[in-house]
Amino acid sequence: MSLLTVGSVAFDALETPFGKTDKIIGGAATYITLSASYFTKKNNLVAVVGDDFPQSMIDYLLQHGINTEGLQIKQGEKTFFWSGRYHNDMNTRDTLETQLNVMENFDPVIPDSYQDCQYLMLGNTAPAIQQMVIERLKTRPKLIVLDTMNLWIDIANADLKNLLKLVDVLVVNDEEARQLTGEYALVKAAAKIRTMGPKTVIIKKGEHGALLFSEDRIFFAPALPLEEVFDPTGAGDTFAGGFIGHLAKTDDISFDNMKRAIIYGSAMASFCVEKFGAERMLNLTDEEIQDRVDQFVKLSAFGL
């Protein structure tokens, strides 16, 4: 089934304890679509960049079968830019600079050829823009997955609460879940979110794995214990991309299949952190992905 992803396509400049980068390709939708491209070839992107965005990077997306018809290129404008520095623990980071540029007035245009999408992934951007995408689709997708962040919980809380009523799955990290609900225990936070709209809640805990909540069921997927986390940027988006990519590929939104989707998402995220930015996501093989998934099975399987 076809997947539509909306979100940022951006430049990032990153500093980690292992080094720093110049401007490299980044943005939530970049990570999501690249990750999903290993599962589905019906992979449609809605985003906006400036005329400073190099064709070579768009070519990367095209090579992965990502449909860029919905990628607007604004002449005379600049691409969204974010730079950040990670602390030694790699779990916390400081934003050094944010230039909204083309994102300031992002008007998400949905090409006609995208209208039949069954799976909608609302990558992190302003809730008002995410809602616009839902409203511009003539048919409601089978599954709408929303990612958001602390910034929007702070400055666009009412918009976010309205949007939550329209989505099926919310993907947030543990701190965002707590901030959104005022509940410290993640079981309680997830229960509260499930009263706000989404029937399913995924709480990402970074190196501590991810939790899936749906009705009265909980599933926990570990993160792969890694010797080295080189750069965590985009890991959460890559996780979301693997998750919805697997669902779109299999067209099965049962709890059991969402569990599998979370394992695939976790496997994809474990690749993402191995190199700077999205570099590791550019040329994975099916064998590498299957091998990584097998590691998850070994890691968490036990018999009583």
Add this chain to the structure above:
Amino acid sequence: MSLLTVGSVAFDALETPFGKTDKIIGGAATYITLSASYFTKKNNLVAVVGDDFPQSMIDYLLQHGINTEGLQIKQGEKTFFWSGRYHNDMNTRDTLETQLNVMENFDPVIPDSYQDCQYLMLGNTAPAIQQMVIERLKTRPKLIVLDTMNLWIDIANADLKNLLKLVDVLVVNDEEARQLTGEYALVKAAAKIRTMGPKTVIIKKGEHGALLFSEDRIFFAPALPLEEVFDPTGAGDTFAGGFIGHLAKTDDISFDNMKRAIIYGSAMASFCVEKFGAERMLNLTDEEIQDRVDQFVKLSAFGL
């Protein structure tokens, strides 16, 4: 097979966001033996208390089939006392008061009837005392499991390093693993610990579960997501007690059985945190334990 546990039997006074206690029964060996008592009835305790320790509390241990022949009662002396206050996140705590009392000159005497023990659990206490126990056993147990803490890594590092050469399994939390090795990544920390003596390393991550490292294999067990953590005191010791209790019961130290033992340990720990101190550990039923273990299976099982 018979289990020998050495460690503190103590009074604790606890403050959590949910309330505070007067002096209640605590101590590493208390939690370990109570937890192990649900798995094995050959459960021998070596510890020391003062004459202020009430017989009613010793009766609790006896009711659980714990052999208290090795529990010394020092006339005219006082029981070890610790008081602490948990922060709102329940993951960090401040020590308010420590009175070593009888623990200051603890000389662990091993009754003859304990000499045949196959499983030795060295609960948290000074490494020199833990080593004395090993040296006083005429036959080396089949499996020696060591628990320790940041205090001993700080003030008795050389003793601890010597002791590590003699043990099979080290159980520590994530911060202790990092402190002991200087490695941030737990995979690297575990590998380094495995060069220090223990062939198997268990790293407890509290609400984030536990990792088991042995040779080139890793197993991850989640912690049960709980609505309420009432009091985390003793959860790590309870985990260790369930772990070694299951091993002693089954007399199987294979990797696959250690995985099961970790699941049982995690299940026991999930009970411990539900009430103050060791209260919840006093009257569990086999059905409750099996039900909790089943929840772990549901929580982490997936099929690809």
